[in-house]
Amino acid sequence: MAKYDSTLSDCFTALGDPTRRRILERLARGEASVSELAAPHDMSLPSFMGHLTRLEAAGLITTRKQGRSRLCALAPEAFAPATDWLATQRSLWEGRLDRLDSYVTTLMKDRSS
Amino acid sequence: MAKYDSTLSDCFTALGDPTRRRILERLARGEASVSELAAPHDMSLPSFMGHLTRLEAAGLITTRKQGRSRLCALAPEAFAPATDWLATQRSLWEGRLDRLDSYVTTLMKDRSS
DNA sequence: ATCATACTTAGCCATGCGCCTAAGTATTGG
DNA sequence: CCAATACTTAGGCGCATGGCTAAGTATGAT
Known part of the structure; x- marks a missing residue:
């Protein structure tokens, strides 16, 4: 794994909005098509398209042109790096807690002996 | 849950760097202290502090002053909103897959009858 | 052929981000 | 007390982001 993981960065920053x-x-x-997606968002179409573009650049969605519409679909596998990073982070943290716990346990055993 | 969840946004954008x-x-x-944390990062201290400030603003770390040092610690519970959002998103997606699956199953049953 | 629809491109603007240097404040070791 | 250490504050720079309007292109409906 790269030290500067742009995939992960793009993914997380895309999720930040x-x-x-x-x-x-x-x-x-x-x-859904672009206009279906845009309907509930009180925003100009070009601005809205900017968000779709960023999602696609981050690999979180795919799009294809059908007639004059553009259809967008989720790319659910693209969430994996983010999910994995969070899971790893959590296990690191919990691992540390476990070691702390066993250390305290050791201390207590020592004291009671 | 708020429609405009700034906690979640702050958390994800903090993770984006x-x-x-x-x-x-x-x-x-x-x-760890600020200077311990900063050591491996080839960056000026003010710039580095900016990152710590953003992490603290997002609630992902806590800091306290001890003498002339500032000690930083992880706030692991602050990851929950991000983890939860991703988990929810995943279950939505999988739920949709399940429905699609049972629909296909239904079709196949119909055809075989 | 004409018109409406659905994007798409171009260009502008304000704000925020990530980086820097320079100078200030607060603690601590000698 | 004095100097070194560990931030902290102030201010500036260039680029990206997130928003806009106006005008263009491509496709579908009449």
Whole structure:
């Protein structure tokens, strides 16, 4: 794994925007066109497209052109790096807790002997 | 849950920077002072402090002043919103897959009858 | 052929981010 | 008391982000 993981950075920063999270939440329920996705967002279309572009650049969605519409779909496997990083981080933390715990246990045993 | 969840946004955008992720990885192994944390990062101290400030603002770390040092510690519970959002998103997606699956199963049953 | 729809491109603006240097404050060791 | 250490504050620079309007292109409907 690279020290500077741009995939991970792009993924997390893409998730850092509420508009983009709402788009992903919507797409979890299935494919949709740009205008369907944009409808509930009080925002100009070009601005909205910017968010889609960033999601696609981060690999979190895929898009394809069908007629004059562009259909967007979730790329759920793209969440794995983020999920994995958080899981690793958590196990590191819990591992540290465990060692602390066993250390305290050792101390207590020593004291009681 | 708020529609515009700034906690979640702050958390994800904080995780979007490789320097900040490395700080968190280091802190998973235990408390450290600012200069200990900064040592492996080829960066001016004010710049580095900016990252710590953002991590603290996002609630991912806590800091306290001890003498002329500032000690930093991980706030592991602060990862929960991010982890939860990802888990929810995943279950939404998998739920959709399940429904698709049972739909296909239904179709196949219909066809075989 | 014409018109409406659905993006798409171009360009502008304000704010924030990530980096820097220089200078200040607060503690501690001698 | 004095100097060194460990931040901290102030201010500046360039670029990216997130928003806009206006105008263009491609496709579908009449």
